Amino acid sequence: MDLVKHIEASQIRTDLPEFNSGDTVSVHYTIKEGEKERIQVFQGTVIQRRNTGMDETFTVRKMSSGVGVERIFPLNSPFIDKIVVDRKGKVRRARIFYLRDRTGKKARIKEKR
Amino acid sequence: MLGFIGKKVGMTSVFTESGKLEACTVVEALPNVITQIKTVDTDGYNAVQIAAFDKKEKSATKAELGHFAKAKTAPKRMVAEIRDFDKEVNLGDSLGIDIFVEGEFVDVAGTSKGKGFQGVVKRHGFSGVGESTHGQHNRLRAPGSLGAGSTPSRVFKGTRMAGRTGGTKVKMQNLRVLKIDAENNVLVISGAIPGHKGSYIMIEK
Numbered sequence: 335m336d337l338v339k340h341i342e343a344s345q346i347r348t349d350l351p352e353f354n355s356g357d358t359v360s361v362h363y364t365i366k367e368g369e370k371e372r373i374q375v376f377q378g379t380v381i382q383r384r385n386t387g388m389d390e391t392f393t394v395r396k397m398s399s400g401v402g403v404e405r406i407f408p409l410n411s412p413f414i415d416k417i418v419v420d421r422k423g424k425v426r427r428a429r430i431f432y433l434r435d436r437t438g439k440k441a442r443i444k445e446k447r
Numbered sequence: 448m449l450g451f452i453g454k455k456v457g458m459t460s461v462f463t464e465s466g467k468l469e470a471c472t473v474v475e476a477l478p479n480v481i482t483q484i485k486t487v488d489t490d491g492y493n494a495v496q497i498a499a500f501d502k503k504e505k506s507a508t509k510a511e512l513g514h515f516a517k518a519k520t521a522p523k524r525m526v527a528e529i530r531d532f533d534k535e536v537n538l539g540d541s542l543g544i545d546i547f548v549e550g551e552f553v554d555v556a557g558t559s560k561g562k563g564f565q566g567v568v569k570r571h572g573f574s575g576v577g578e579s580t581h582g583q584h585n586r587l588r589a590p591g592s593l594g595a596g597s598t599p600s601r602v603f604k605g606t607r608m609a610g611r612t613g614g615t616k617v618k619m620q621n622l623r624v625l626k627i628d629a630e631n632n633v634l635v636i637s638g639a640i641p642g643h644k645g646s647y648i649m650i651e652k
Contacts, residue, residue, distance in 0.1 A: 338457040338473050338631050341626070345461055388460050389468070413466045 342388050347410045353392075355430050356423030356443050357379050361407055362393060362415040373415050376405055379443065381411075382429040395433060395440075402434065422446040449546055450529035452479055452499035455557070455642055461625055461635060469624050470637060474634040474648065478560045479542040482518040482526065495532035497542060498523035502649070525647045544627060544634060547652070552621045557648035558643035561614035566590075571607040617641040618651075 353359055360377040360412055378396030381404070390409040395402060403409060407414060423443040460468045465642035476510040500523055505513070507522035515522045518539040534546065563645070567573040567590040576586040590609070593602050619640055626635035640648055 336487075337475055337631065338459050340631060341461070341473050341635055342459050379455065408462075408468055410462070411466060411468075414460050 345388060345410055347414070348393070350409070350414070350417050351419050352378060353384055353417065353419045355428055356425035356446075357419055358421040358423065358443075359394060360418040360420055361405075363407070364413045364415050377420065378403075378405075379423065379430075379433065381431060381433055397437075448529055449533050449652050450497060450527060450530060451476060451542065451544070452497060452525045452527055453548065453643040453650055454500065455640060455644055455646050455648055456633075457644050458639065461623075469625070469637055471635050471637050473642070474636055474639045474650070475632060476544045476634045476650075477632050478544075480518060480520045480523065481536045481538055481542065482515060482520065482523070483528075484536070485528075485539055492530065493532070494528050494530045494537060496526060496528045496644055498526045500524040523556050527649060529651075541642055544629060545634060546582070547624050547625045547634065547650075549625055549627055550610045551624055551652065553636065554618055554620045554625055554651045555622055555636060555648055556651065557614060559613045559615055559617040559641040561613040564610060564613040566609045567607060570609060573607075577602040612615050 335393050358378065360375050362373050362375055365372055365374050376394060376396070378394040379392050381395045383390065383392045388410060391406050392409055393404055393406050395404045397403070422445065424427055424446040425443060430443075433443075453476040456473040456475050458470065458472050460470050471537050472647070477499055479497040479499045481495060482498045485492060485494040485496070487493060498518075498520070501521045502524045504522060508582060509517070511522050520539065532543075536542070548629060562569070566588050568575050568588045573588075573590060575588045577588045577592055580636060590607075593606055593608075619638070622640065623637040625637050627633075628635075634650070636650075
């Protein structure tokens with residue numbers, strides 16, 4: 335038995351939905367403030383997924399009052415309460431970094447049907 | 448001191464309580480067997496010999512077979528002696544990973560990966576001569592001066608130079624036990640431990 339895989343298997347999240355770059359997602363992230371816990375929602379476009387297994391992360395980009403904000407989440411983090419896929423996007427590449435240079439109408443992504 | 452023989456399986460990472468992803472090493476920790484007990488009366492000092500990881504009977508010498516037969520166990524690959532063992536044990540006892548507690552700190556000793564003949568930059572952390580341009584030639588990773596000239600007109604013993612690197616005993620201190628899987632005899636220890644995958648290591652506490 336592969337003991338490394340066995341240790342990882344107990345940590346890897348299987349309850350999250352499938353999503354890819356180009357999709358619009360809402361990440362419900364648990365935030366600890368002292369003793370209190372609350373859930374913050376970060377909604378934006380997934381611009382990349384990188385690494386595999388335990389170390390997999392994804393980057394979500396959103397425009398917040400005219401400023402681009404990017405946040406990197408570890409996919410298997412126990413602090414992710416849930417991920418909601420709001421919209422499936424149709425993109426031609428796995429890393430859509432060109433979105434960073436675009437605003438307004440040009441930054442639209444076609445919906446996958 | 449308590450000691451335990453384990454086998455490095457590989458590295459991965461685990462999430463800690465605070466949500467941080469922490470690098471860790473997975474160690475296979477099959478039960479160890481007490482194969483000899485040394486006392487002041489018989490040997491002049493107190494120590495316990497532990498052994499782990501079975502080997503084939505045909506690859507053991509007759510001397511080994513006789514030694515392990517005294518503890519009524521199969522021949523083992525790894526044998527180690529620990530002085531002043533902190534636990535009351537008898538010959539032939541099995542030592543499980545229940546001697547460890549999650550969250551406690553341990554030291555891990557092993558043989559580091561052999562790196563062959565290496566220069567002083569890799570071997571001793573020298574910074575090299577500095578520049579690759581401005582008239583420098585073939586000197587980027589050179590050691591520089593070995594010492595003064597006419598006095599003492601020799602190189603002092605122990606001067607750090609290039610040579611065989613790695614493959615020596617290294618002990619990493621204060622590594623945290625992150626997880627214990629008693630069912631599968633697996634220990635998860637924070638950070639890196641010396642040696643390549645499959646190498647035997649000594650966990651001390």
